[in-house]
Amino acid sequence: MTAGGRPAEPEVIWSRPQRAGRGPRPAHSRESIAAEAVRIADAEGIEAVSMRRVAAGIGAGTMSLYNYVPRKEELYELMVDAVSGEYEFTAPTGDWRADLLALARQTRALMHRHPWLPRLLSPVYGFSPNALRYLEHSLECLAPLDVPDAEKLELVAAVNGTVATYVAGELALAERARALPWSEDEEQGVRTAWLGSRLASGEYPRLAAAVSGTGPVPGAGLDMAAVFDRSVSRLLGAWGT
Amino acid sequence: MTAGGRPAEPEVIWSRPQRAGRGPRPAHSRESIAAEAVRIADAEGIEAVSMRRVAAGIGAGTMSLYNYVPRKEELYELMVDAVSGEYEFTAPTGDWRADLLALARQTRALMHRHPWLPRLLSPVYGFSPNALRYLEHSLECLAPLDVPDAEKLELVAAVNGTVATYVAGELALAERARALPWSEDEEQGVRTAWLGSRLASGEYPRLAAAVSGTGPVPGAGLDMAAVFDRSVSRLLGAWGT
DNA sequence: TCTTAGTTACGTACGCCGTACGTAATGGGG
């Protein structure tokens, strides 16, 4: 242990007790810290989340935060778990495909509310309390499906992968524009112009054909929710009967 | 334009000429810059890639790099495009599912060679030259498939999403351990212990059942390449006839 | 009850980071 009680050994933040027996009672909690970080990320983007900002936001000194969160990466884990608690699980209907589609829609809505979520999901890869609740509920929904349990987890992973990539694509343009000094329209403009000039070169005839008719970028006149439903449903159709 | 000739307007880096007509001939190239950044990221992780490191690596002053790369984000675009050039496209066989599976395997191998790639893919969302080559080749492979072109692009996106998420999961443990002062085994140990203790609580009966038998973390005794092939094949099976 | 050891709080400091800006050198287009 270092002087400040911060361990230099591997650990999972969830297995640490919030309150140790000995010293003064902690003035803050993981929940309030996570909530503040989520608030900042929602309002100003994930790059605005710093240990200093979060500490200041809850009215603590910068280094006090390290009593609750050993590293910034753990702060990310807290954030992901916090928003994962926004799922509303309803009882399985017996139609596992409908249930999983409903879950996927919730995930998409969650990511639209918290656009930084897709970028944090892959580095984290943890089994946080709310992630476990999510997995357990998914398996409940999959009870009618007659495949080995291990494959059910594969199915859940596949759906989540598709959802994450799909929504990341949806959000990419807006997120990039928000982090740069120009607008989403300008960003889309220069990218469309560039793509148009390349396609006009004739080097990519099939791509040019595929892009003509629809816009080159997601969201250009398409009903994204419908496309989303179709993509997820198609994936779900590959399992089972 | 600022004094240094660095534009503050939206632009796509690929539409900038490498050499302007006027001044001294540039001492470096986008290719060598991208190669150096890739070298650093491969050896020490993406977090070791900084403008200073890359500039020093090619023997340039830090701020000289900004004559070639207007922002760090554009450096990431160069990196993604550079490794995208490692694809080896072979003529379509007529069996589009086999062709796309082969492409997906190449993507997986690419991501294993460059473990930072999955994390850079979503923020970038660009149509770099090599990305266009990739898309064009994918559409060539999909010529035998009788669905609208727009859906073919959806299929390619779905496959890439699945691949990216799958490989990101494969790599997460090792990548996280590399960025922290302890080993991958220690990392896996504490996470497995935590998961075990939660599952033993009885709150997640279905998850506990699914996890018993196989290891809780990917790669615990499984043939990951086979699981990968199965996942991608299943997805491909959802399209077409 | 009193000590004491573990814990919380937090100020200071170090070595990084991205990049704005100013200046000197360079060499092709008019």
Next chain:
DNA sequence: CCCCATTACGTACGGCGTACGTAACTAAGA
């Protein structure tokens, strides 16, 4: 041939994550 766009790059600013040291606090053990 000369002008000026362009390259090269040093300096500097404000921010970052976090190591470390110290003071205040409180529950557990004597």
